[in-house]
Amino acid sequence: LLHERGEVGGAEMHYRLALAARPDDPIAAYDLGVALQDQSRLEEAAQAYQMALTADAANADAHYNLAAVYEAMGQRQAAFRHFKSYRALTGKAS
Helix, strand or coil: CCCCCCCHHHHHHHHHHHHHHCCCCHHHHHHHHHHHHHCCCHHHHHHHHHHHHHHCCCCHHHHHHHHHHHHHCCCHHHHHHHHHHHHHHHCCCC
16 A cells, blocks of 8 residues: 555565565565665666566566666566567457
C-alpha cells in the first residue's frame, strides 16, 4: 500500500523486512526490485530481481523488469537474455 501511495522508501523498508523474515520469498524480492527501480537504483534493483529469479525462475515479470534494468545500464546482452526468457515464459512474440 505504501508503494501504491508513492511512499517508495517506506515500502522498500517493508520489503526488506519481509526478506529478512523469509529470505527465499520471490514476491518480496520482486517487490523490492520494483521499489529500487522506481528510485533509479538500478544495480540494487538488478540484484533484487536476480534474487527473485533464484527463488522462482519462472517469474516472467522479474525477467521483464530485469531486462529493462539491464537495458538502462547499457548491458544489452543481459537485457536480451532476460527478455528472451520473458517471451518464452509468456508466449509473447514481442
